[in-house]
Amino acid sequence: MTKKRPQYYLYHILVGGFAVLLLYPVIWLFVSSFKESGDIFVTAGSLIPNPFTLLNYAQGWEGFGGYGFGTFIKNTVVFVIWMLLGHLISCSLIAFGFARLKFVGRGFWFMIMLITLMLPYEVVMIPQYIIFSELGWLNSLKPLVVPAFFGHPFFIFLLVQFIRTIPRELDEAATIDGANTFQIFYKVILPLVVPALATTAIFTFYWTWDNLLGPVLYLNSPEKYTVSMALNMFLSNETVSNWGAMFAMSIVTLVPVFVIFFIFQRYVVEGISTTGLKG
């Protein structure tokens, strides 16, 4: 290998230095969560907690309203599981229909689906709220998870694009072997779209984990709060000195996001690059 040129080092100093600058706020949040609440803004310029304390985590974990932070995490996990079930089942069925089957009105419905992709949620927000309140679904997860069982345009689109890359010869071979349409979907296509389903699952997790507007609208007793609602409550109850606990629980909610990302990075990057899904 040839000796590295000065440009090489310059490039890495520039690009690497910029990355550090960009992530500095997150590093600062992380470090500050180990400082005593009173010190956080006094020693804001320092990245060394002195004294180092875990008290913030202990305090934050106690939660509020008699419910520990563990409860909020459990609620969010339940929320995520329902959303995953809903999106994976409905979107794979719908995408198979659009990508593989010939039927009257396919083009029309596909276009409708693409249009709903761009529809602001605000337009349906109020009537949806009224409908769900008439059904007696307020203060439950139902208004948030039931719609997931009827597909999500982003993921349908992602899966359609993916299924289109699978050779049709496979379907035809299965038909000759006597498989019906559902068996082709279940036995031929489904095992092959696992990577795209993984992308769907990961983004469903992110969007559900971060969802604030939905829980703000529909959940109103603390025992049902998700983590984003809980953090919002920490903020509303913010007094002069409890930043520490709020920072600590912010870090706690970010950890699963990072962990999932580092394990499944490939699916995330591919999902974004191929469909332009926003992360």
Add this chain to the structure above:
Amino acid sequence: MNARLRNNLWGYFFIGPFIIGFLAFTIVPMLASLYFSFTSYGLFDSPKWIGFENYIKMFTEDPRYLQSLKVTFIYVLGGVPLRLAFALLVAMLLNAGSRAVGWYRTLYYLPSLIGGSVAVAIMWRNIFGDDGIVNLALNSVGLDAIRWFGEPTAALWMLIFLSIWQFGSSMLIFLAGLKSIPSSFYEAASVDGANFFQKFFRITLPMLSPVLLFNIIMQTISAFMTFVPAFIISKGTGGPLDGTLLYSLYLFKQGFEYFNMGYASAMAWVMLLIVAILTGIIFWTSKYWVHYESEGK
């Protein structure tokens, strides 16, 4: 049963959930919201038809509405171009690099990954505090500290910075686009003596333009609907002095804080109209700047 009928039945069996969901959760609510928009509708009374009154009131009697429209336009027109320019710049920088790029790509993407969360909004709120690290940094380079929560304009820019900070997902899309440009184009241009800027404007930008179009449209729509950062950073008030009262936040407050459901519905329809017009304008201009490969050959 003949083959065509069977195909249709299978087709509607598979996409059935979408159609049911579309009717139940989109079309019916949309029509209802259109109807509500012409009514006066509070929490405890039934909708009362008032014609176009909500729409007229918005533009003539509600300064807060006009304010929310103004800050939202500044947020969208300031944030989206800057975010995309930044994303393109960094994507080009990474595309020019060698092996460590995978790592940098990951690091630059992280803000986008976590950007929609409440945790990050809380973080943002605190780094821009009076004693926060942003002001420390300003002081250390000899600039005056800014009272980010005291000045409406400064507070709005704080939100715009947060949106620019999350350039990572657009960067990934651009990076994929850049990789698909054949390097022979650049080599040929170099042989002809083209400089960096000529290559950028004659090769990179035209080749990337379809990706750019898609990005501009999606980012504009989602920027217009931004809710979480404004809600968290202003603690739900949209302050100071309505400086961060983004459209979605004001709509939410009208609907669920003041319980003016009819008025909020009218706001939602104006929003839909604005988004549709913006998208239409972007599409219309696209014929002047978007280059598709199949043309011009």
